Amino acid sequence: xxxxxxxxxxxxxxxxxxxxxxxxxxxxxxxxxxxxxxxxxxxxxxxxxxxxxxxxxxxxxxxxxxxxxxxxxxxxxxxxxxxxxxxxxxxxxxxxxxxxxxxxxxxxxxxxxxxxxxxxxxxxxxxxxxxxxxxxxxxxxxxxxxxxxxxxxxxxxxxxxxxxxxxxxxxxxxxxxxxxxxxxxxxxxxxxxxxxxxxxxxxxxxxxxxxxxxxxxxxxxxxxxxxxxxxxxxxxxxxxxxxxxxxxxxxxxxxxxxxxxxxxxxxxxxxxxxxxxxxxxxxxxxxxxxxxxxxxxxxxxxxxxxxxxxxxxxxxxxxxxxxxxxxxxxxxxxxxxxxxxxxxxxxxxxxxxxxxxxxxxxxxxxxxxxxxxxxxxxxxx
Amino acid sequence: xxxxxxxxxxxxxxxxxxxxxxxxxxxxxxxxxxxxxxxxxxxxxxxxxxxxxxxxxxxxxxxxxxxxxxxxxxxxxxxxxxxxxxxxxxxxxxxxxxxxxxxxxxxxxxxxxxxxxxxxxxxxxxxxxxxxxxxxxxxxxxxxxxxxxxxxxxxxxxxxxxxxxxxxxxxxxxxxxxxxxxxxxxxxxxxxxxxxxxxxxxxxxxxxxxxxxxxxxxxxxxxxxxxxxxxxxxxxxxxxxxxxxxxxxxxxxxxxxxxxxxxxxxxxxxxxxxxxxxxxxxxxxxxxxxxxxxxxxxxxxxxxxxx
Numbered sequence: 001x002x003x004x005x006x007x008x009x010x011x012x013x014x015x016x017x018x019x020x021x022x023x024x025x026x027x028x029x030x031x032x033x034x035x036x037x038x039x040x041x042x043x044x045x046x047x048x049x050x051x052x053x054x055x056x057x058x059x060x061x062x063x064x065x066x067x068x069x070x071x072x073x074x075x076x077x078x079x080x081x082x083x084x085x086x087x088x089x090x091x092x093x094x095x096x097x098x099x100x101x102x103x104x105x106x107x108x109x110x111x112x113x114x115x116x117x118x119x120x121x122x123x124x125x126x127x128x129x130x131x132x133x134x135x136x137x138x139x140x141x142x143x144x145x146x147x148x149x150x151x152x153x154x155x156x157x158x159x160x161x162x163x164x165x166x167x168x169x170x171x172x173x174x175x176x177x178x179x180x181x182x183x184x185x186x187x188x189x190x191x192x193x194x195x196x197x198x199x200x201x202x203x204x205x206x207x208x209x210x211x212x213x214x215x216x217x218x219x220x221x222x223x224x225x226x227x228x229x230x231x232x233x234x235x236x237x238x239x240x241x242x243x244x245x246x247x248x249x250x251x252x253x254x255x256x257x258x259x260x261x262x263x264x265x266x267x268x269x270x271x272x273x274x275x276x277x278x279x280x281x282x283x284x285x286x287x288x289x290x291x292x293x294x295x296x297x298x299x300x301x302x303x304x305x306x307x308x309x310x311x312x313x314x315x316x317x318x319x320x321x322x323x324x325x326x327x328x329x330x331x332x333x334x335x336x337x338x339x340x341x342x343x344x345x346x347x348x349x350x351x352x353x354x355x356x357x358x359x360x361x362x363x364x365x366x367x368x369x370x371x372x373x374x375x376x377x378x379x380x381x
Numbered sequence: 382x383x384x385x386x387x388x389x390x391x392x393x394x395x396x397x398x399x400x401x402x403x404x405x406x407x408x409x410x411x412x413x414x415x416x417x418x419x420x421x422x423x424x425x426x427x428x429x430x431x432x433x434x435x436x437x438x439x440x441x442x443x444x445x446x447x448x449x450x451x452x453x454x455x456x457x458x459x460x461x462x463x464x465x466x467x468x469x470x471x472x473x474x475x476x477x478x479x480x481x482x483x484x485x486x487x488x489x490x491x492x493x494x495x496x497x498x499x500x501x502x503x504x505x506x507x508x509x510x511x512x513x514x515x516x517x518x519x520x521x522x523x524x525x526x527x528x529x530x531x532x533x534x535x536x537x538x539x540x541x542x543x544x545x546x547x548x549x550x551x552x553x554x555x556x557x558x559x560x561x562x563x564x565x566x567x568x569x570x571x572x573x574x575x576x577x578x579x580x581x582x583x584x585x586x587x588x589x590x591x592x593x594x595x596x597x598x599x600x601x602x603x604x605x606x607x608x609x610x611x612x613x614x615x616x617x618x619x620x621x622x623x624x625x626x627x628x629x630x631x632x633x634x635x636x637x638x639x640x641x642x643x644x645x646x647x648x649x650x651x652x653x654x655x656x657x658x659x660x661x662x663x664x665x666x667x668x669x670x671x672x673x674x675x676x677x678x679x680x681x682x683x684x685x686x687x688x
Contacts, residue, residue, distance in 0.1 A: 255639060367546065367550070367636055367640050368543070370635070370636050370639065370640075371539075371542060371543060371546055371632060371636055372539070374631075374632040374635060374636070375539050375542060375632060378625065378628035378629070378631060378632055379537050379542075379625050379626060379628050379629055379632070
């Protein structure tokens with residue numbers, strides 16, 4: 001777990017301004033540390049310096065294209081001192097200017113005009129929950145839309161599988177920073193929650209109620225159109241998620257040797273065992289190149305299959321086995337070599353697995369791992 | 382002083398540098414064999430022992446105490462490197478020895494290094510072979526980077542592969558730091574990225590260029606890309622004992638393409654040659670060794686690929 005996540009969670013307590021300042025000397029570009037310092041200063045009653053910290057955090061978040069986090073830091077700064085129109089317009093321009101990779105949530109914020117952005121910001125409410133807290137239960141009345149600012153949650157969506165309303169298939173997902181949840185769309189239709197949502201770690205969210213959203217959309221009808229763009233028809237989705245989200249996790253282009261066991265959906269099809277390399281990997285999933293080995297079923301039939309991915313992590317001399325689902329499959333062509341690639345979405349992980357994978361992905365050992373993997377395959381094997 | 386090389390070539394010599402990080406992979410032996418083959422092909426060649434802390438090429442050529450060394454050039458005893466070249470007894474092959482008892486020579490100062498590099502470019506030869514020391518110090522990397530042929534030696538052992546990759550990686554970052562040394566903003570990004578666990582989360586040269594690009598340095602990123610593409614290490618795997626050992630070079634090739642955006646050439650391997658080993662251990666000068674030995678023959682093929 002990151003240092004800042006621990007500060008937020010309360011398992012790492014910094015008691016003094018000095019401690020924060022020493023850390024900031026070491027990590028001057030860590031946006032979430034500036035944000036945590038701002039929160040600390042507010043508790044100390046030092047509002048002027050808290051504003052500076054929030055503004056710095058916002059600036060750094062925008063540099064790394066985390067517009068939601070920048071908006072929250074700015075809301076905190078503006079809740080201390082109301083901004084001038086000029087400050088508001090400068091921030092709006094910065095949000096628009098920071099969008100370099102267009103993803104659904106980023107596009108949503110970037111597409112808002114200045115008055116629309118301010119109207120959304122005024123209606124967002126910030127909340128924090130500890131780990132293992134149930135936020136939503138299946139069947140509860142759904143009247144709030146949530147945006148995840150930080151932390152991880154588990155969403156269990158229940159999809160009808162038969163005529164009988166009690167026949168459901170559960171699909172579990174890990175939600176993370178920049179994901180959205182809450183079954184409030186269409187706004188005019190009263191609805192019930194289609195999922196259980198529970199926190200896995202300490203989380204920070206911003207939410208907006210259905211009533212406030214309706215008011216907002218009456219005043220700014222374009223906001224409803226933009227929301228519609230974020231929303232998907234439940235029938236179109238494999239996993240039951242109705243909200244498009246930004247890429248949930250940073251993908252690392254780390255080629256890592258993996259062994260997979262694929263359980264095709266078709267009955268009487270044996271489990272397919274294969275080896276491959278990841279093209280990229282993240283806490284949410286991986287893109288795996290299975291090479292040109294023969295598969296007993298057509299490539300397109302792999303979609304939806306269960307998959308067990310065993311990842312060799314040479315740097316820590318450990319293997320990690322994760323369950324997941326193949327969400328796409330395609331015939332690929334690398335250097336004129338035909339092959340099969342699959343996109344895997346990992347299922348729920350234990351804390352230990354998540355921490356191991358996170359350390360592996362964000363560590364600096366990728367080159368060494370690839371060297372060792374290739375050594376095993378090319379020379380030693 | 383007699384000048385046996387009065388018919389100077391009009392062009393500066395082609396410089397080949399032989400490096401590779403780890404000691405004991407055969408850099409000096411193979412550099413000397415490269416030089417011998419070039420000389421036997423009629424190319425006027427000078428082998429330069431740039432392993433300034435542990436020079437030994439003179440021993441491999443059967444010269445016990447080189448009468449003149451690079452140190453004599455640094456201390457201005459002789460005005461040019463040409464003046465300190467020693468005949469080796471092999472036609473077309475001369476030696477520039479780095480042997481020195483002066484410890485500081487192993488830690489060349491910047492001005493001394495520049496002086497040597499300028500001197501190398503003025504040598505009267507068609508080919509200059511630089512036998513680099515072990516490790517990845519800036520001095521070693523700078524000599525490697527001035528060469529037209531950048532040869533990286535390795536053996537099919539994991540540590541050697543690791544060290545050779547580190548050598549290539551450091552050469553890439555060294556070049557980037559050197560060409561951005563006058564641009565503090567860029568240099569600081571590159572220096573941060575050199576730490577494999579950097580806070581910028583830059584794990585590959587491609588990501589580094591993306592950071593530079595998104596920092597408003599589109600032009601700089603394009604320029605750096607071109608400069609980096611000019612680094613093209615030629616990989617030679619020494620001491621091959623079986624067919625799988627030949628793949629060691631491919632490992633460096635694949636990892637470099639992925640992480641460093643360069644395309645090394647894999648020149649293949651040199652068979653482990655017990656005879657060569659015993660000759661070197663027995664202090665037989667390499668020039669006297671039967672050129673039909675397996676390693677010699679393998680080196681001939683590689684030399685012809687490099688010319």
